[in-house]
Amino acid sequence: MRPEDLLQPRPEGLYCPPGDFYIDPVRPVERALVTHGHADHARPGNVRVLATAQTLDIMAIRYGADFAKERQVAALGEALTINGVDVSFHPAGHVLGSAQIAVAKDGMKIVASGDYKPRPDPTCAAFEPIACDVFITEATFALPVFRHPDDRAEIQKLLRSLRQFPDRAHLVGAYALGKAQRVIRLLRDEGHEDTIYIHGALKTLCDYYESQGIALGPLAPATVDNASKGAFAAAIVVGPPSAFADRWARRFPDPVSCFASGWMRVRQRAKQRGVELPLILSDHADWDELVDTITTIAPSEVWVTHGREEALVRWCETKGIRARPLHLIGYEDEAE
Amino acid sequence: MKRFAELLDRLVLTPSRNGKLKLMVDYFNEVPDPERGLALAAITRDLSIASIKPAMLRGLVEERVDPVLFALSYDYLGDLAETIALIWPVGEDRPQGANDAPTLLEVVETLHAATRAKAPALVADWLDRLDASGRYALIKLVTGGMRIGVSARLAKQALADFGKVDVTAIEELWHGLDIPYLPLFAWLEGHTDKPANLAAAPFRPVMLATAIEDGDLDKLDPADYAAEWKWDGIRVQATAEGGVRRLYTRTGDDISATFPDLMEHLNFEGSMDGELLVGHRSGDLLDDGRQRIEIGSFGDLQQRLNRKIVSAKTIESYPAFIRAYDLMQDGDRDVRAEPFRERRRRLERFVQHLDPERFDISPLVPFDDWSQIVDFRSEPPHPIIEGLMLKRWDSAYVPGRPRGPWFKWKREPFLIDAVLMYAQRGHGKRSSFYSDYTFGVWKGVPEDGELVPVGKAYFGFTDEELKQIDKYVRDNTVERFGPVRSVRANLKTGLVLEIAFEGLNRSARHKSGVAMRFPRISRLRWDKPAREADTLETLEKMLP
Ligand SMILES: [Zn+2]
Ligand SMILES: [Zn+2]
Numbered sequence: 088m089r090p091e092d093l094l095q096p097r098p099e100g101l102y103c104p105p106g107d108f109y110i111d112p113v114r115p116v117e118r119a120l121v122t123h124g125h126a127d128h129a130r131p132g133n134v135r136v137l138a139t140a141q142t143l144d145i146m147a148i149r150y151g152a153d154f155a156k157e158r159q160v161a162a163l164g165e166a167l168t169i170n171g172v173d174v175s176f177h178p179a180g181h182v183l184g185s186a187q188i189a190v191a192k193d194g195m196k197i198v199a200s201g202d203y204k205p206r207p208d209p210t211c212a213a214f215e216p217i218a219c220d221v222f223i224t225e226a227t228f229a230l231p232v233f234r235h236p237d238d239r240a241e242i243q244k245l246l247r248s249l250r251q252f253p254d255r256a257h258l259v260g261a262y263a264l265g266k267a268q269r270v271i272r273l274l275r276d277e278g279h280e281d282t283i284y285i286h287g288a289l290k291t292l293c294d295y296y297e298s299q300g301i302a303l304g305p306l307a308p309a310t311v312d313n314a315s316k317g318a319f320a321a322a323i324v325v326g327p328p329s330a331f332a333d334r335w336a337r338r339f340p341d342p343v344s345c346f347a348s349g350w351m352r353v354r355q356r357a358k359q360r361g362v363e364l365p366l367i368l369s370d371h372a373d374w375d376e377l378v379d380t381i382t383t384i385a386p387s388e389v390w391v392t393h394g395r396e397e398a399l400v401r402w403c404e405t406k407g408i409r410a411r412p413l414h415l416i417g418y419e420d421e422a423e
Numbered sequence: 424m425k426r427f428a429e430l431l432d433r434l435v436l437t438p439s440r441n442g443k444l445k446l447m448v449d450y451f452n453e454v455p456d457p458e459r460g461l462a463l464a465a466i467t468r469d470l471s472i473a474s475i476k477p478a479m480l481r482g483l484v485e486e487r488v489d490p491v492l493f494a495l496s497y498d499y500l501g502d503l504a505e506t507i508a509l510i511w512p513v514g515e516d517r518p519q520g521a522n523d524a525p526t527l528l529e530v531v532e533t534l535h536a537a538t539r540a541k542a543p544a545l546v547a548d549w550l551d552r553l554d555a556s557g558r559y560a561l562i563k564l565v566t567g568g569m570r571i572g573v574s575a576r577l578a579k580q581a582l583a584d585f586g587k588v589d590v591t592a593i594e595e596l597w598h599g600l601d602i603p604y605l606p607l608f609a610w611l612e613g614h615t616d617k618p619a620n621l622a623a624a625p626f627r628p629v630m631l632a633t634a635i636e637d638g639d640l641d642k643l644d645p646a647d648y649a650a651e652w653k654w655d656g657i658r659v660q661a662t663a664e665g666g667v668r669r670l671y672t673r674t675g676d677d678i679s680a681t682f683p684d685l686m687e688h689l690n691f692e693g694s695m696d697g698e699l700l701v702g703h704r705s706g707d708l709l710d711d712g713r714q715r716i717e718i719g720s721f722g723d724l725q726q727r728l729n730r731k732i733v734s735a736k737t738i739e740s741y742p743a744f745i746r747a748y749d750l751m752q753d754g755d756r757d758v759r760a761e762p763f764r765e766r767r768r769r770l771e772r773f774v775q776h777l778d779p780e781r782f783d784i785s786p787l788v789p790f791d792d793w794s795q796i797v798d799f800r801s802e803p804p805h806p807i808i809e810g811l812m813l814k815r816w817d818s819a820y821v822p823g824r825p826r827g828p829w830f831k832w833k834r835e836p837f838l839i840d841a842v843l844m845y846a847q848r849g850h851g852k853r854s855s856f857y858s859d860y861t862f863g864v865w866k867g868v869p870e871d872g873e874l875v876p877v878g879k880a881y882f883g884f885t886d887e888e889l890k891q892i893d894k895y896v897r898d899n900t901v902e903r904f905g906p907v908r909s910v911r912a913n914l915k916t917g918l919v920l921e922i923a924f925e926g927l928n929r930s931a932r933h934k935s936g937v938a939m940r941f942p943r944i945s946r947l948r949w950d951k952p953a954r955e956a957d958t959l960e961t962l963e964k965m966l967p
Contacts, residue, residue: 231488232496232509234555251449252442332848336855341439344854352555354435354505359905361854363436398495405489 088195106172122201123185141184179203180214182265197221222386226394227371235373256319256339260328260346284309286326428560438850447581460603461527467575475565508559586611591628591822594675623667626675628822632829650788654698655809662694685743688781697747722928748785759820806967836923839957843918846896848906857896883943917953921946
């Protein structure tokens with residue numbers, strides 16, 4: 088079997104003709120396999136959805152319990168068969184519940200990794216490299232200028248600034264699913280025990296992470312009531328980045344605006360967004376991790392999707408690895 | 424170097440003045456000599472370092488990484504220093520975070536002693552030993568591209584905060600100090616006495632005036648005060664002592680090199696305070712047959728300012744001269760403690776001996792009561808006058824801004840009605856507000872419907888008004904590009920802003936052909952229809 092007979096890009100998403108299912112479809116389909124809960128990968132309206140239990144829970148939190156007619160849980164590592172195609176889910180280390188999806192038939196095995204990061208993350212299961220013929224990799228940070236520094240050093244940077252500017256609230260922009268909880272958990276790991284204030288949009292997901300055994304410590308809503316008591320001085324406040332340009336941000340007097348994202352490696356991006364303290368924290372693999380992963384897995388072919396495909400394809404070519412861009416539509420370049 | 428790199432990273436992104444000061448003060452507290460002094464010199468751009476060409480750095484990086492990947496990265500980031508800093512491969516044998524980053528001292532001294540041919544290997548070694556942010560700082564340092572939004576003045580203020588002294592004390596000393604400023608730091612930390620300024624022709628901190636406020640004049644006796652015109656040039660201190668001549672700005676920056684024509688004529692012994700103006704040759708003849716220099720506009724002055732190299736032609740066309748108004752040092756005598764009346768008499772004698780083409784005295788404006796002053800202010804005899812100065816006859820020359828001895832009373836600003844065209848999000852406290860506004864006036868007749876931008880303003884309104892404008896911007900956005908929104912502005916809809924400004928110049932760089940000085944929003948004209956805003960023609964008539 089040729090790999091493109093097993094998985095092929097279609098306008099709806101990545102399609103498996105013998106199995107008759109899609110991986111992370113961007114339009115509603117009959118049967119969807121979903122890698123993780125980020126909005127550009129997990130969408131409502133499919134008839135049947137197969138995903139990890141946590142991804143299914145997250146979809147229900149975001150879209151309501153009726154996001155699909157039928158849900159099926161995929162346990163990590165469990166061997167499943169769909170219309171004669173072997174399917175298994177393996178941890179991707181991206182956010183809670185995230186998985187790579189391995190698809191195999193007649194001796195051809197393809198791993199669709201979704202979004203992944205190999206470095207340890209206290210809020211989700213660690214990435215596992217899976218041997219395969221074709222590895223489908225994301226390319227969000229696929230330029231050799233993206234080398235994410237040590238997480239702890241970035242969190243230390245935030246804590247240092249908090250000590251340096253004790254009368255200013257530190258507003259940390261972090262995506263609601265995954266990044267926000269990771270920032271909070273990393274702060275706890277570095278010994279920050281004070282109450283962390285959160286934007287309303289983060290509450291249900293933080294509660295869910297707690298229910299899954301990820302202790303986030305004392306959290307409180309960043310409401311105006313707290314503002315009037317001056318509670319935000321010396322406090323860390325976490326909110327979705329979109330809220331920063333919003334009227335919501337006005338309740339904090341003279342805040343230090345921080346943003347936790349891999350894009351913060353680029354000075355110009357930090358400047359444009361008015362970020363005073365960039366925190367380079369990414370849930371995606373950086374350049375070194377991308378090439379190390381490909382080297383470790385040693386697939387005979389690499390398909391590169393969402394991001395800077397060109398550079399990674401070029402790197403594969405210089406290493407004698409067959410590679411091509413996989414043009415999938417509908418995944419956001421900016422998703423972090 | 425690591426701590427210095429972190430300081431630069433934070434200074435660049437910190438919008439508030441207080442935030443920047445705090446960052447620098449903490450740095451001076453934490454970092455020992457001579458490192459902090461070198462950092463200070465780098466920030467004030469006094470550190471001269473053997474300059475490395477960007478092409479050389481590019482060559483270094485292309486030896487180390489795939490040129491195709493480098494090109495893709497450079498194309499994506501658009502900034503060479505940043506691309507090199509980020510893409511530089513960390514050696515296998517040197518794990519990232521290894522504790523052997525070079526110090527500023529190592530970089531400055533080694534580079535200074537090295538031959539041109541050796542520089543690339545040195546820089547490559549340092550790049551190997553630094554992390555990404557350190558590499559960026561190093562590249563900026565060795566290529567001379569240190570632009571971090573901190574003026575020398577602000578750095579001096581940080582030193583003053585650090586040592587809990589007045590900034591004028593720092594300014595006074597500054598030009599007698601050498602990098603890395605060890606006696607300065609020793610004094611600021613309380614280990615030694617204030618260093619004596621041994622420099623010849625040092626800067627003397629200037630005396631500043633406070634603004635006249637409502638009701639002030641009623642409390643003052645006209646007989647106690649002298650009045651002078653307030654000239655719209657730049658305030659300078661011209662000093663010549665023991666063969667050394669210097670021209671300082673009012674904050675102590677040495678601008679001698681910009682005005683070589685004037686420096687030639689500083690053949691006196693002393694230090695005077697005055698306004699630097701430029702002019703052009705007029706028809707009047709002086710006693711010796713030369714043409715007198717006729718005072719020019721602020722636009723003429725701009726021709727001479729902010730230029731590293733001034734061409735002979737510019738110097739010839741825009742000669743600089745000083746309109747003196749005070750004397751601090753007369754020969755070997757410090758006269759600052761004498762009353763203004765006495766200093767003024769000295770000044771008149773002093774200037775008599777100087778080249779009349781290059782020096783004159785700012786004349787006193789005689790008056791008997793305040794109502795005359797009110798009239799003078801509204802009808803100044805020359806466009807380059809921006810108001811009046813009132814100085815107590817008995818005032819000593821004291822540094823800083825004491826309230827009482829000297830007042831300034833600015834002319835009423837110019838006013839126009841303009842239409843809001845673009846709004847940009849602010850920084851820091853204002854980052855959730857659209858607080859920086861570009862406004863325009865009608866080109867031709869309003870009915871043509873074409874607005875041309877004429878200026879930008881980001882203050883002059885209350886917090887409450889800011890909220891109202893912000894709401895208006897959000898409700899009337901036509902297009903968004905990054906942090907900027909274009910706002911609906913046509914004959915029917917548009918927010919009219921009354922703009923106050925200090926003057927107008929011709930400007931080839933602006934589409935409108937004019938540039939406003941010091942524009943700010945004086946009133947929101949919610950009541951006024953956009954079609955009744957002013958036209959470019961009205962504005963052009965205000966040109967001097
Ligand atoms: Zn994702
Ligand atoms: Zn994604």
